[in-house]
Amino acid sequence: MNHANRGYLFVAPFLLCFAVLFLLPLVYAGYLSLFKEQLVGGVVWAGLENYARAFGDDRLLGGILRVARFFLIQVPVMLALALAAALAIDSGLLRLAKMFRLGVFIPYAVPSVVAALMWGYLYGPAYGPLADLAPFLSAEWMLASLANIVTWEFTGYNMIIxxxxxxxxxxELYEAAAVDGAGPWRIAWRIKIPALRPALLLCLLFSVIGSFQLFAEPNLLQRLAPNVIDSAYTPNLYAYSLAFTSQDVNYAAAVSFLLGLVIVIASYAVLFVSGRRQKS
Structure with missing residues (x-):
């Protein structure tokens, strides 16, 4: 085997896992979305009927708008905290920097299910120690409560990036700036933050994908606030409810495909706006 083909041998395990765990389920879901189940006749060909139904589904559209609002609220706060933590560690002025870095990162090691259960206990009106501060599980506060959980979980992950x-x-850039009389704040603003633009864009793209796939946290808090979080609170939760509660697998597959399309469009919009700003 020549050197040119050895590279394919090394990436073959990844390509195999990618095909089996991602491509094949995706193709199968696309296949399911083109059918529907009827009381008379069983499963029949539906074409794009499930997609047309989804475009007119107010519950799905409401869930998409809700997670879009969640993204606009939660992601700027999370990235600002991650940026501040990264700059503080990199400055060299922070005492016990390693302990601080570990403390910020540890919540990311906590599974989302455990984090949601823990914060659900803190929010709980009957026993939660935070319940006296505000009605965190009410309709007015629920989106902020979910944003707090996700921010607590993923700030450390973005900080590491x-x-x-x-x-x-x-x-050498820092040394040259210091010679010119720039202080730590000016160095951070003029050198460090501009150098972080590609990394910030990467974190923003990850956040777009994660926000529109929000599932574990609302799914668990639904037990505590069933009148606030319904089965269509987020698009992912809606697709799950359609597939495993309503047994409408075909329509759930169409909803999942449309959610993927929304994520692609949102990610492209972020890249497009970022590219326009860099050119200007």
């Missing part, structure tokens, strides 16, 4: 990008910035 940003801190790794900061470590790649040549220290």
């Amino acid at each position: 940003l801190y790794a990008a900061l470590r790649a910035v040549p220290h």
Whole structure:
């Protein structure tokens, strides 16, 4: 085997897992979305009927708008906290920097299910220690409560990405700026943050995907606030309810495909806006 083909041998396990665990389920879901089940006749060909139904489904559209609002509220706060933590660690002025970095990152190691259960206990009106501060499980506060859980979980993950990008910035730039009289704040604003734009864009793309796939947290908090979180509170929760509660697998597959399309469009919009700003 020549050197050119050895590379394919090394990536073959990944390609196999990618095909079996991602491509084949995706193709099968697309196949299911083109059928529907009837009381008389069983499963029959539906074409794009499930997609037309989804475009007119107010519950699905409401869920998409809700997670879009969640994204606009939660992601800027999370990235700002991650950026501040990364800059604080990289500054070299923070005492016990390793302990601080570990403390911020530890929540990411906690599974989403455990995090939702823990915060659900804190929010609970009957026994939660935070219940006296505000009605966190009410309709007015629920989106902010979910945003708090996700921010607690993923700030450390984004901090690590940003801190790794900061470590790649040549220290000669900092030394030159210091010689010119720039202080730590000016160095951070003029050198470090501009150097982090690619890493921030990566974190933003991950956040787009994660926000529109929100599932575990509302699914668990639904037990505590069933009158606030219904089966269509988020698109992922809606698709899950359609497939496993209503047994409408074909329509659930169409909803999942449309959700994927929304994620692709939102990700492209982020890349397009970012590219326009860099050119300007």
